[in-house]
Amino acid sequence: MEDERAHILPEADSGTSENSRRNFLKQSTLLTAIALTPATAVKAAEAHVDEKIAGAFEKMPVKLEVNGINHSLSVEPRATLLDILREQLDLTGTKKGCDHGQCGACTVHVDGRRVNSCLTLGVMVNGKKITTIEGLAKGDELHPMQEAFIKHDGFQCGYCTPGQIMSAVACIREGHANSEMEIREYMSGNICRCGAYPNIVNAIQEVKEGGFKV
């Protein structure tokens, strides 16, 4: 393979900025094509696209569907989904707690699966569907889990609450809300320093037992 660094290094290093930029754009176009084309076309393109996608300081094009709205973004490879949601899309409902995957405040759904957005690189969820706390309510009508958290006083300071609710919805969808013990185990990735746990469990049990559509 030819020396890839000539194509990838930032302009300052390579001294051939136009060339570098052109190559990057070319590769970016191929990348987008890959996301949209069938396997045979991917196979044809991969020989060229595989090795050079984004330089260390270059931003990459990323498409995300967040709460049903499509976004075309430009992000650094090191930007986490959490930072992209909060700082580029102004969706500040998703909270940054520990920023190291230990507290669960940043929990969102990626293609329906709950994950820690603080440990998810934005470039790695290109083309995926993201649901955040802002995407649960239908207009002015709160999601049943949001209603239940209010009714059962499932929070005090409220900082962990968006993550708790995203996890709670996933907990029921996954089929892991069949007993208090099971709920506690499957909610263990969400820490509440105010200690609202008993009320959170009550809220989840009510939604589960009420047969609400989550």
Added chain:
Amino acid sequence: MKPFQYTKAVTQQSAIEAIAKPGVKIIAGGTNLVDLMKRGVTAPDKLVDINNLPLKSISLDKAGQLHIGALALNSTVSESPLVLEQQPLLAMALKAGASPQLRNMATVGGNMMQRTRCAYFYDTTMPCNKRQPGSGCGALEGYNRMHAIFGTSNKCIAVHPSDMCVALAALGAEVTVSSRKGSRVIPFTDFHRLPGDHPEKDNTLADGELITGVVISNNKFAKNSYYLKIRDRQSYAFALVSVAAALEINNGTIKEARLAMGGVAHKPWRLYDAEKALAGKPANEESFNQAAQIAMQGAKGYQFNSFKLKLAPAAITEALKHAAGIA
């Protein structure tokens, strides 16, 4: 976090070509790697994202061997009907690890590659031979409550943090890897290594090798296996001590036993002597207590973790009782 290049590999071959260069790291789930990069413990020049590779399947072959792709998610494996039916010990161990969110991201290969959670390894202002060879070990004379009691060296007393790997070591799984040189199989118990003089090396994976999956051979442990994890809180914490126990019992007599521990060594710690001692014995508490005593030979405590010298044998007996159905 230091900026890095990012590449998405589309084929196994292109991933192997990409990782053959220095400064390149593979990213799969990223749950440990992104954390380490944020803290500056590791700073790769380039990440190769392998999530598009077709290494996610879980299947049973005609010989009853269970094949699990390196990119199968921890959550998927732990709930797979095939795994629950054939190798329930593995599902139990997986469910004991991390949180539901992390298990939804973490892969089998990534779980094997995770680094120790030793606080001195994570704190870049502290000496650590694993992070910076030759800088010393902060844990040896430091706060070593979470640390190893078996197979330590004067360079490192860190433990491997995985639960999944403890079950795979007990079950005698094999790891399949690929590189430019071709493919090879590594016995799971040889995959991770003891620290010795080179604690910077967690495992025996050669440069440029990609984990493609694990294989668990057919066995008769499904009925009598148990994963016991002892930790500071009931869920979502690393093990102080954990035990994977698998028994094949015929009319109350142990035909074959498999035992491995987590939280006690730089690698999943297989208890071969205790296994041998259990073979042919009645499946009762007395046999289990004897095996637990044998298992502790060679154990060595440090200032803050000597409690593990009592906790570990008690955990072994308890796990065996659960496995045998007499708890």
